[in-house]
Every structure is written in structure tokens, then in C-alpha cells.
Amino acid sequence: MLTPLLLLWPLSLALTWFVAQGIASKPFDRALEFNLQVLTRLVVLEEERIVFKLDSQARDLLRADTGDLVYYQVLGPRGELISGEVDMPRPGDEERPEPGRVMLRDEGMRGDEVRVAYTWLARNGSERLVLVQLAETKGKRSTLATEIIKGVMVPQFVILPLAVLLVWLALVRGIRPLNVLEQRIRARKPDDLSPIEESFVPQEVAPLVSSINDLLTRLKASLTTQKRFLADAAHQLKTPLAGLRMQAELAQREVDPMEIRGSLRQIARASTRATHTVNQLLALARAETTGRSLPNERIELSRLVRGVVQASVPRALEHGIDLGFEGPEETPENCLIDGNPTLLQEMVRNLLDNAINYSGQGGVVTVRVLLDRFSGVQILQVEDNGPGIPENERELVLQPFYRALGTNVDGSGLGLAIVQEIAQQHGAMVIMEDAHTERSPRGLRVSLRFAPFRPPVQE
Ligand SMILES: Nc1ncnc2c1ncn2[C@@H]1O[C@H](COP(=O)(O)OP(=O)(O)OP(=O)(O)O)[C@@H](O)[C@H]1O
Ligand SMILES: [Mg+2]
DSSP states (O other): OHHHHHHHHHHHHHHHHHHHHHHHHHHHHHHHHHHHHHHHTTEEEOSSOEEEOOOHHHHHHHHTOSSSOEEEEEEOTTSOEEEEOTTOOOOOTTSOOOTTOOEEEEEEETTEEEEEEEEEEEOTTOSOEEEEEEEEESHHHHHHHHHHHHHHHHHHHHHHHHHHHHHHHHHHHHHHHHHHHHHHHHHSOTTOOOOOOOTTSOTTTHHHHHHHHHHHHHHHHHHHHHHHHHHHHHHHHHHHHHHHHHHHHHHHHOOOHHHHHHHHHHHHHHHHHHHHHHHHHHHHHHHHHHHHHSOOEEEOHHHHHHHHHHHHHHHHHHTTOEEEEEOOSSOOGGGOEEEOHHHHHHHHHHHHHHHHHHHOTTOEEEEEEEEOTTTOOEEEEEEEOSOOOOGGGTTGGGSTTOOOSSOOOOOOSOHHHHHHHHHHHTTOOEEEEOSOSSSSSOOEEEEEEEOOOOOOOOO
16 A cells, blocks of 8 residues: 555655646736736827837836746837837747737746737738747746645645555554454364354455355365265275185185085175276266366267167177167258267167166067257157166165165166266267166166257357
8 A cells, every 4th residue: 555655745745846837827817917918009000100108007007027038029010120129039920810819938148937918900901910928937937836836745645644554544443353353264173164244344345255155065065075075985995805804714614515616606696796897986086086187089879889789789689688779861961969979889888788787587678869850859668577776765876886686686876977967068868768667667768868969150
């Protein structure tokens, strides 16, 4: 605040100087004009001659000024000197004489600055004009201007330091709560995400503090989710690993080759489960991170889904599942979607795995790509005739590690979380419904709606 205040001071002085000069010269201009008018009355325009009758009274009037030098000049129609000083500067040629009007201008004369009042006099009916000029030096004008400046400047010497002091005091007082706030924030423990108290902060900073509090709340929520996720992941891995160790110890003590073989089978199962969990964890991490950074491509959804279905045929046969695909042979240009093929494959694979795993022996799984050629919208459906998911669990199964009870299928509970993440990144929503409303089991139909890629309009 000090810098602008100190800069403003000289500026205000310069401004005062200009204003003071304007004010100071006004009364003196009036007096000069008046004296000029007195002089013009002394010019007598006779038939052929022009006479300037300067009587003693008028001479006194001119000399009445003590501080300044006064000059006058009377010029005839042809520019000849009738009375006064020869070397007085004349008005510029470009100026159009206006008889009877008194004008003012600034000039230099004999090394001094002078203020000149001048006018033209017209003889009756004649074009020829007589010029009368009266000049005075500017001594008393600048004296008055200086007086005004002094009158203004002296109080400023007092007011300015006072203003600086007041501003300083006010700022120190105003900023004190901020210092307190700073200390409180510094003193916080790294894991303290409780909101900052808003009551003691100044009104101006309250919105800032409130937005920081919002951020803290969101951070806390996201940290809690991450912590829970980490704990769940650790738990999911710990169980098969503990199983592994137990079976290995058991096998070491065992002598019966059949028992050893059984233990080895258990070990293989536990390690498969652990590997599956790790793979699913990695897939979820990949979906969360690469989805935003990988450049997207234009994808034929139908062809991509068909590829995944074909790759799953052996697994379906193994489970005794009737796996079918329904979708258009070709996708028109306007129906291509904008997305990441690796992630989309991962998503379809998870949906298909669920359908195959949970519908069980003799199940029927149908994967469908519905295409609306007009709007370009495509709907991916994965349908099975398994037990389905009860309505109240459809939200929950999308969360990581949530597994519905009552199945004997191995899994980590991450598949649908992966599906949800990838769908979100492609602007699609996961909708779950009964596949068959009229028979039991009702089965499950998972639908995802994709909007087509729209090239930006070229201007
Ligand atoms: N097609 C389905 N039919 C019946 N229940 C299903 C179906 N798909 C998912 N579920 C239920 O939703 C739960 C969550 O599924 P999700 O795919 O997320 O995990 P998961 O299959 O158990 O494990 P992962 O897919 O990681 O191997 C499953 O445990 C299952 O109970
Ligand atoms: Mg699954």
C-alpha cells in the first residue's frame, strides 16, 4: 500500500500545480482585458488620421503595477507604429481579426514570458483595422500559484504520513486473523482432514476457507474409499495365500501319495484364485488410469464384441453353455464409437465371464449388439438364464469386492467394478434387469448404451 500512496503524492502535487496556475491567472487576465479596453478608448479615429491620446491618468494606470513590467503597442492599418513599443510580438497571420473582441495569448518578450491582451478597432465603413496590444510579465501570477501550492502542500505533509500510518495499522489488524489461520493450518497433523473452523476468519476469506473445507471433505471421502479398497484387496489376497501355506504344510507332513496329490490340487486352486484376484486388481487399476491418457480410436463395437465372444467359446463349451452372438455384420460409418479397444474388450470379457460362470451347466448366454442406424446409438446386451441378481443388490454388485452370497463360483468381486469404470469412461451406463420376466430363474440382462462418435463440425 505504501508504494501506490507515495507514487500518488507527487502526482497530486503536479495536478494541483496545473489547477493553481489556471486559477491564479484568471483574475489577472480580467484586469489585463479591462486595462486594454481603457487603452482602446484613447485611440481616436479621425477622417484620415489615427491619433492615440495617452494622457497622464492613463499612463499612471499602466504604471500602477509594481511587480510586473507592462508594455503596450498601437499599430495603424498598414502596420505602422502609432504608439508604444516597436518590438512587441504581433498576432499570427493566420488569425482572422474580429473588431471589438478582446483576445489573450502567451508570448515571450525581451527574455520574459508575457501575457498579451489584444484587439482590433474598425473605422466606420473601412476595411482597415487598428491593432491595440497590452502585455504584462507573469511575476504576480506565478507568485499566486506558488502561494496556492504551498497552501495545499503543507497540510499534505501532515496528512500523508498519517494516511500511511492508518493504512498500516488497519492492515496489521486486518491480517492478524490470517496469521492465526496460517498457524492453525501449519500445526495440523498430516492425517487431520477435519474442516477448518470458519467462525474466526474475516468475512472476505470465508469463501476461500469454505472451498478448502469442501476440498478436504472430498479428499477425506476419497482417502476413505482408497483405504477400504486397499484393506479389501489385502484381505482378498491373504485368504488364498493362507490356504496355500496351510496346504503346503499339510502336504509336507503327509506320507500317503493320494493325500499329497489332494493337497497339491488345493494349492493349484488357491494359486489360481490369487492370480485371478491380482489380474482383476491390475485390470481395474489399468481402467482407472489409462482410460484418460490413451488416445481413443473409432471402434466398430459389433466386431470387437464378436471377437471377445469367439475367444470365450472354449470356456463356454467347458461349462456346457450355449453361447450365441447377435449383431450387425457391418457397422455404418455414422455408428462408430469413440473409445479404447483394450478397455472395451476387458469390459465385455468380464460381463461374459459372469454370464458363463453364474448361469451354470446347461445355461444359455446371448450377447447382442443392437444398432439404431438412424441415430447411431448402439446397445450392448449380455443376457443369461442364470439366477440373476435381486433388484436390491444391483447397485451393490457394482462396488469393488462385493459378492452376492449363495453362489459357489470363485471370484474376486471386481468384475462389475471394472465394467462400471470402463463404461463410465465411454459415457455409457450399466443397466441390469431380468432377462425373462415370465419364467424362473429370471436370468440377468446387462445393457450398455453407447452414443456414436461425432466428428467436430468444421467451421
Ligand atoms: N450374470 C450374473 N448372474 C448372477 N449373478 C451375477 C451375475 N453377474 C454378477 N453377479 C453377481 O454379482 C457379484 C459381483 O460380480 P463381479 O463380476 O463384480 O465379481 P465376481 O464375478 O465375483 O468376481 P470377478 O469377476 O472379479 O472374478 C457376483 O459375485 C455375483 O454374485
Ligand atoms: Mg465376475
